Amino acid sequence: APDDVTDLVEHVAELSALSAPTHPEMNGTIELQTLTGADGSVRHVLYLPGTDDMATLPWTQDGDVRDMGTNLLLVAGEDDGYTRGVLDALAQARVGDDPVLVVGHSQGGMLAADLLASASEHGVSISHAVTLGSPTGHLDGFPPGSRLLSLEHHGDVVPLLDGAANPDTVEQVTVTFETGGGEDTVGDVAAHHGFPAYAEGAALVDASTDPSVSG
Numbered sequence: 001a002p003d004d005v006t007d008l009v010e011h012v013a014e015l016s017a018l019s020a021p022t023h024p025e026m027n028g029t030i031e032l033q034t035l036t037g038a039d040g041s042v043r044h045v046l047y048l049p050g051t052d053d054m055a056t057l058p059w060t061q062d063g064d065v066r067d068m069g070t071n072l073l074l075v076a077g078e079d080d081g082y083t084r085g086v087l088d089a090l091a092q093a094r095v096g097d098d099p100v101l102v103v104g105h106s107q108g109g110m111l112a113a114d115l116l117a118s119a120s121e122h123g124v125s126i127s128h129a130v131t132l133g134s135p136t137g138h139l140d141g142f143p144p145g146s147r148l149l150s151l152e153h154h155g156d157v158v159p160l161l162d163g164a165a166n167p168d169t170v171e172q173v174t175v176t177f178e179t180g181g182g183e184d185t186v187g188d189v190a191a192h193h194g195f196p197a198y199a200e201g202a203a204l205v206d207a208s209t210d211p212s213v214s215g
Contacts, residue, residue, distance in 0.1 A: 009199050151174075
């Protein structure tokens with residue numbers, strides 16, 4: 001079971017590594033972790049990696065659900081295969097009314113935030129989400145009582161791709177951070193979007209005493 005935000009980042013990084021470029025047959029892999037408390041209560045953590053296929057353009061879409069076309073569909077709020085697959089997996093797992101925390105990196109974070117915003121429409125009890133390097137500012141908002149923690153590296157351009165800044169609301173807290181001494185150069189863009197950078201950011205969150213974060 002994850003103890004903190006760092007654990008969540010490290011686990012989604014391990015999951016993402018399964019669909020590395022050398023293993024395209026694993027593209028689209030997700031994980032639903034089921035945790036049972038001492039009192040018998042059940043909760044779940046859903047891990048959603050980001051884009052597997054960076055080369056496939058929308059007009060050449062193939063069987064991969066985590067490609068560039070899906071990025072565009074998520075920003076536009078249109079139907080996409082990644083969302084359908086995740087909802088089908090939750091249904092097959094019979095999650096029901098059990099609480100679900102969704103953690104996603106990049107495209108996976110876009111979907112995590114979208115699922116949080118539209119959970120009632122899909123009949124799933126998603127009330128918390130964590131996004132890593134994901135554009136979420138284009139969403140209209142999140143249900144009262146829900147919580148979204150968005151981590152954004154200062155040198156990561158991906159969270160900016162929807163052209164909208166995250167609003168500062170009760171439901172959403174956005175934490176921006178720097179690593180590597182704060183030297184954000186063009187050559188570091190890919191590194192700033194990667195898991196090692198977000199693991200550092202997660203550690204900063206875990207150590208923070210800011211009420212908006214620690215609460």
